[in-house]
Amino acid sequence: MVLGTYKEVVTARSTDKQIQKIAQDGGIVSALFCYALDEKIIDGAVVAGPGEDFWKPQPMVAMSSDEILAAAGTKYTFSPNVWMLKEAVRQYGLEKVGTVAIPCQTMGIRKMQSYPFGVRFLADKIALITGIFCMENFPYESLKTFISEKAGISPELVEKMDIGKGKFILETADDVIKLPLKETHGYEQNGCKVCLDYVAELADVSTGSVGSQDGWSTVFTRTDVGETLFKSAVEAGVIETKPVDEGKFGMEMLKKLSKQKKEKAMKVIDEKKAMGLPIPYKASSEKEDPLANI
Amino acid sequence: MLARIKQFLGMETKPKEVASKQEVEKVAEEEKTRPKIGYIHLSGCTGDIMSLTENYDILAELLTDMVEVVYGQTLVDLWEMPEMDIALVEGSVCLQDEHSLHELKEVREKANLVVAFGSCAATGCFTRYSRGGQQAQPSHESFVPIADLIKVDLAIPGCPPSPEIIAKTVVAVINGDMDYLQPMMDLVGYTEACGCDLQKKVVNQSLCIGCGTCAMACQTRAITMTNGRPEINCDRCVKCGICYIQCPRSWWPAERINKDLGL
């Protein structure tokens, strides 16, 4: 099960022209949060909002569609969204919180829900986790190196960053600079090297670009909460869907990348274990499915 | 898995006689109806039992149908400590206080299952800062987690533990759900906790991924996230261990999570 347990997978995008324009891919994250806010399924959502420095996000509690849209788009560095969940409940007094989470953040939240040792009255207030796919993340200084040194531009000129087709892509108003991924190699966060989750296997709904055409997203519904919400957003016309491409650039690609990520991580996990270093995951020899996130 | 988690949690403290698991099973099996529970209050602030009572929606049922409270200051009018199935011990133990030492030893003799309830009992928590020289008894100086002195079967750290984890644990004990209790058994060995465990056991081990779970979990808000890594304000840290316990990179209960989510 390289893509985790899921109910359904589709290709989808937001039907809202504004969201389509500003979103990273199909605008699924923003569209779902705006819809969930309107329908009072959530009272607010933790998103990676703009920070003080360009492209350095700051987790924030978005209480309106405008605030959700202000945080759209992928920032390829840390946004400790899980931290802000407590703020959302304690300071903002929210009863039903949504959050966008990369796979490892989803893991932190799910562990807290199953074992809330020191976390009071928060577990049951997480109403929606929209997971996003993630191959790796970068320290902020790595990003600066890509932008300022490798691409030779200043950060405020960058309008969008993306990773796709073997390139790290920087878009400015009048230019597109593509760095081959071997240029970014070695700048990733180290903790990612043992990460066994590519497609947010524990989220309610998870989404990413891989597997669908440009401007569209691949979406997995996983839990009952996720399925109900996604279906009603589609019924309401907020999101449009089409069958996912099963072929080479669709599901095959997604499965291939997920498998590669997991295999690479298992190799590092096994090596570290052999060195006696601590690792929270099982060694290959200890598990039935060597690629499971356990 | 157990061995691995133990190794990871640095169970360098007292080697535990491994009777624990069977004992928990025994209690769960024999007392499927109403386990007899005692509450022993050592050097803690009463926050842990307050947290227990915050299970408003299930408290009445808990106390009348699920457990029988047979011993505890202010709870039960009884001087002699009776035999108990489960003893919840709140607070660390003061090495200069004869009464506490005696009581702790007696608990071990009278209870099938001893639970370090709350971080003071489990890790020493903020009593780790004690240096004596204070009223009401200036010679009371040294406070240690109860597992330093007796064999402990389960630890439920937290300052205080959340009402939810208490309810979940009680239900698991009554149902004999050993899988759920496994982390509580493993945490018995985690007696030397500090916010700097995040640095030593996560960041230094190239495991941190900047998720922010530790900062969310810290009950004293001693943690902020700087450049995607936890930064500990030592003046606020009470050494409860919760940040490291909640970190997704310390131990990973995947099977339980999948079960809870129906995945």
Ligand SMILES: Cc1cc2nc3c(=O)[nH]c(=O)nc-3n(C[C@H](O)[C@H](O)[C@H](O)COP(=O)(O)OP(=O)(O)OC[C@H]3O[C@@H](n4cnc5c(N)ncnc54)[C@H](O)[C@@H]3O)c2cc1C
């Ligand atoms: C570090 C990283 C690596 C990724 N790697 C891949 C990949 O390999 N393959 C793939 O298909 N997709 C990957 N994605 C996901 C992809 O880039 C899009 O974020 C996703 O498809 C959602 O697009 P959207 O149009 O639905 O969302 P939008 O509507 O544009 O919203 C994106 C949401 O993500 C939040 N967000 C942005 N940056 C972060 C961050 N750093 N941490 C947490 N939340 C954030 C924003 O606040 C916003 O709410 C990655 C995302 C990140 C953050």
Ligand code: SF4
């Ligand atoms: S690769 Fe894994 S650990 Fe790294 S940022 Fe992505 S989800 Fe987190």
Ligand code: SF4
């Ligand atoms: S909880 Fe997350 S941010 Fe904190 S130490 Fe663990 S991995 Fe790092």
Ligand code: SF4
């Ligand atoms: S940093 Fe916070 S959670 Fe961690 S041990 Fe200190 S007080 Fe406890």
